[in-house]
Amino acid sequence: MVDQTVNVTLTEDTKQKPVAEQLEFGRVFTDHMFIMDYIEGKGWHNPRIVPYQPVTLDPAAIVFHYGQTVFEGLKAYVTKDGEARLFRPEKNMQRLNRSNERMCIPHLDEDVALNAIKQLVSLERDWIPTAPGTSLYIRPFIISTESYLGVAPSKTYQFLVILSPVGAYYKEGINPVKIAVEDEFVRAVKGGTGEAKTAGNYASSLKAQELVSDKGYAQVLWLDGLEKKYIEEVGSMNVFFKINGEVVTPALNGSILEGVTRNSVIRLLNHWDIPVAERKISMEEVYEAYEKGLLEEAFGAGTAAVISPIGELSWKGEQLIINDRVTGSVSKRLYDTLTGIQYGTEEDPFGWIEKVK
Missing domain, CATH: 3.20.10.10 (D-amino Acid Aminotransferase, subunit A, domain 2)
Structure with a gap:
């Protein structure tokens, strides 16, 4: 069982939040991100929230060459009363593990993953746009990080979660x-x-x-x-x-x-x-x-x-x-x-x- 205690490092350089009317899908990202590491023999460890930043990988990382990676997509919404909420997030965590199984990626504790997402969304709740039809898109993903030019499952991975405020998919109502x-x-x-x-x-x-x-x-x-x-x-x-x-x-x-x-x-x-x-x-x-x-x-x-x-x-x-x-x-x-x-x-x-x- 992974320790669910998430270490949090807050950014010292907050970003300016976009105007709701100018939001595009997946172009703007919030101040923080979640990361957790995996090493064969040790398992998933070191869950942490850190300032949003580039990911540094060796050029030989397996993800670049053999595409051993999975991801999910879900959203956070805010009600008129200011309540932040997720829609069936446990289903996304279940599907993430089904994808892991197919791609030979180690099983992820679904409770730990969901707890991490909720903690990150809670920290960034001011990033959830309130205009009608807008939301905070949540992108959990896993990448294989071992430096090895061989066609075999990686022995090391990172699980990351990033957030992006997104506009209404349909600007003028749903149209065929x-x-x-x-x-x-x-x-x-x-x-x-x-x-x-x-x-x-x-x-x-x-x-x-x-x-x-x-x-x-x-x-x-x-x-x-x-x-x-x-x-x-x-x-x-x-x-x-x-x-x-x-x-x-x-x-x-x-x-x-x-x-x-x-x-x-x-x-x-x-x-x-x-x-x-x-x-x-x-x-x-x-x-x-x-x-x-x-x-x-x-x-x-x-x-x-x-x-x-x-x-x-x-x-x-x-x-x-x-x-x-x-x-x-x-x-x-x-x-x-x-x-x-x-x-x-x-x-x-x-x-x-x-x-x-």
Whole structure:
């Protein structure tokens, strides 16, 4: 068991906090960060909060050459009463360890990790923006630090947490986006690292994203890596389709990341008695539903956007216009409910909120 006592060194040079209206995602960082070290035979040790600073690594550190690293993403919110809160952070810690398992990184005590995050957020609570839709993005991550040019798991690691105040994802309310179905590049395959939150998955997605962005599309809809037939994710989000009254999302299959927002959406739909199914769904099925007038809504779900409605899908030269490019009722209800729970304007019947003292 790691000693949960976190040594704190306060900065002597505080930064100027940004104006809420000028916030971008992931550009500004708070005054402090958390670090904890791992050495084989000693385990995780020396948890500490220090002034935000560069990380110094040997050029031969394994993370640079073989990509042995994992990360998470969650947010801190503040209510109208000034209460700081997290949304289902234990799920992120659980997923972090699942990613660790896949990437041969030592297991992290989830209570220690969550305690560190809460202590850091508490210290930096004045950095949580209060304007509507804004929040404090939390990025926990682990890097392999051993200096060794060999393809083997590192014997040393660092677990770090940094914080970034972020603006509202949607400046003028949630609006449906244009998505291109990707039929050349693949995101992941079963047995690979698709179900882990690791850097390489995102690096390999950049080329496809770059190509569709040049054509005016917001994201890529990824198909499976074997047959390029079954839908998997949209950009870096899980994806849902409402077809003839039923909401369908691809079943977790070993290449799809298990999203915290995805799980929350499914829980809410069940709570509302809206039919929801986790199963294989092909692009052909979606197209047939569209042709029959049964494709009612489509949306992505993830931490950054919460719910991102899809207004148009481009597939094999066809443009599938969904719900006249208008946000659907289920998408809107999910967005309003999830953000309401996060910001404390809606009841939390599931006990999803973790308060920060």
